Amino acid sequence: MAISRADCAALDAADPLRHLRDEFVLPDGTVYLVGNSLGAPPKRASAAVTRVVEEEWGGRLVGAWNADGWFDLPTSTGDRLAPLIGAGPGQVVVGDTTSIAIVKAVSAALRLRPGRRVIVSDLDNFPTDRYMVQGLAGALGGYEIRDVRGTEGLDEALAGGDVACVLLSEVDYRTGNRHDTAEVTARVQAAGALMVWDLCHSAGAYQVDVSPADFAVGCTYKYLNGGPGSPAFVYVHPRHQADAEHILTGWHGHAAPFAFEPGYRPAEGVRRFAVSTPHVLSFASLNASLDVWERADLAEVRAKSVALTSLFIDLVEELCAPYGLGLATSRDPERRGSQVSFTHPEGYPVMRALIDRGVHGDFRAPDILRFGFAPLYIRHVDVHDAAVTLAEVLEKEHWRDERYRRRLAVT
């Protein structure tokens, strides 16, 4: 084998991030490669949420809105998250969901380009990105949605000079492939359009540089480990903050909420992208995770991500060569996130057989096996064990077992 399990253990012992694994709850006997879907819980999340429930809510009741900074959570949490995506203070607001964040960012972008009536949307975007834009375009009327597939067809789509904004995902949720965001952003902006990036599969996977983008959105429950349904974020470039106005004009985005004015006036700066009462308990677990992130060197995170994903590709290709897997992810580390995907015609039962043996990835139709490598808690030995187990499932055809072939409602 290219590398032994003992060699992997030695790499783990030398890993500068190894102490951070102790910050996470990971069930015994589980290799958890689904951090790209739902991150593992930081151990401190439970106490952080309990503190909010018992000390803040229970102790200060409605007074906690001031005393415990609840009212400012959208911007204070945004400022804490900002460095992870290469943003500065006052550029990120946290709240709502990714879907709602898309409406905020795209509607603001469209208003900044009033003469242009085309939204470019990616066929490979996660569906909600597409659906929310469809709903928005239907609401606004007079907009055309022009589909591309990744950057295929992008130049043609931009050529007419009628594109207001482009919404792409930096990392593809199925393949794990990563765009050259700087290059794509420059191309879009050179055509006079605004660039909106979806960073759901980027934030926490590596050091994002959002700074050339006009807007960005993302979730916090994948690599950022904020917990199930932790709030989403919106990034607004400083050059747009004075003029950007979105359509979800809520009380928390008002210039003077406690003046209770009859008409909406947007707050100064990114605060206007807050809408309504923050989900305080969901913010609590996200902030517990950001405590851990503050201790992570992002260059080390990236180096480890590249090492883990490269190792997985190498091992799987060596061990599973005869069994019909196809690599769906780029071999160039610069062109992938922290995820590796393989195709297999029996991908669904293969994944279920793998999970039954303690290696958790997931499956996306029609044929994709996804494996996410969260650098804060995945080890080289986990990568080794996953590859060996996958080879065993394929070699022994465990996946032919009837119980793995029945579809679940949610996969």
Place this chain on the structure above:
Amino acid sequence: MAISRADCAALDAADPLRHLRDEFVLPDGTVYLVGNSLGAPPKRASAAVTRVVEEEWGGRLVGAWNADGWFDLPTSTGDRLAPLIGAGPGQVVVGDTTSIAIVKAVSAALRLRPGRRVIVSDLDNFPTDRYMVQGLAGALGGYEIRDVRGTEGLDEALAGGDVACVLLSEVDYRTGNRHDTAEVTARVQAAGALMVWDLCHSAGAYQVDVSPADFAVGCTYKYLNGGPGSPAFVYVHPRHQADAEHILTGWHGHAAPFAFEPGYRPAEGVRRFAVSTPHVLSFASLNASLDVWERADLAEVRAKSVALTSLFIDLVEELCAPYGLGLATSRDPERRGSQVSFTHPEGYPVMRALIDRGVHGDFRAPDILRFGFAPLYIRHVDVHDAAVTLAEVLEKEHWRDERYRRRLAVT
């Protein structure tokens, strides 16, 4: 005095809901009359949230989406909440915030009345209701917002036959006054318009009957005690469910989310009003509160609410007669929620002096002192203590103390 504290204690001893007070965390020495803003924590909320963090998220990780019913939270929680507003199963979906829920309900209502281009909005609505409709109308284009004040001017507003929908709050957040929803709804519907009720200050205050309404929205963190930022709800009348389409078309409202189709197709029924990933931790504390609500007889809740609010009006008017208070709430129990408001020209420092003495109400500009009486945990003795303390603050002019007169950023 009209009634002694001992008499109040006797009423509490005979209160059929008295055992439910033990379900709530209430700090010693505090009379908490702000349950109309943020309900007190159910004692079981902390354990419920801990269980979700440690057993569900920590124990089953991404598998909890199926195993622990996370994916169905918007509809399963909606079915639990439905009886509290007089709705049936399959009619309520929980998620997002009240502001977002308003966009869902109003945008769906407008599409059901395509030939009509007027939205009636209430100057006395909580500001976010007004702001979200302003944002929506701006997005859609071609709509007029016609302002009324409560039902003043409603007939004139409806007379032209051009109103698509009317958005009113059943209970006014400042005065606590309650509309006759059945009568108003009938009037609106007779004019061919659709009725959207905001139930933020109704749900949990008494047995709501939402059934004549076309749509309704509300929050769950006031009388429902769901916790800070617990998710909102949308009610959709069964007659509209096949046709109602709103503009926030997210993945969780899709007919087949795991088919990952490129185009949006609405789910059957009320599920299409779900948008995106539920804030699972915030649902956990809400569901803990609904456990308590399942043990409350709503007729008893209403009877106690009427008793408490009537007693407060009587005692304050008796004890505080010389001190310039004005009753802002109806004397007719049928025309008020579970809140009593008084005006006072020095309302802000009066309220701060009161809070300093352990009686927590709140203040709304320009001159309103609000007191909410959550029937599950407020006692007759609390009402007595609040009235006596208010009289003392006014009689001794404690509110003239300079430290009560400085405005806080958030009041």
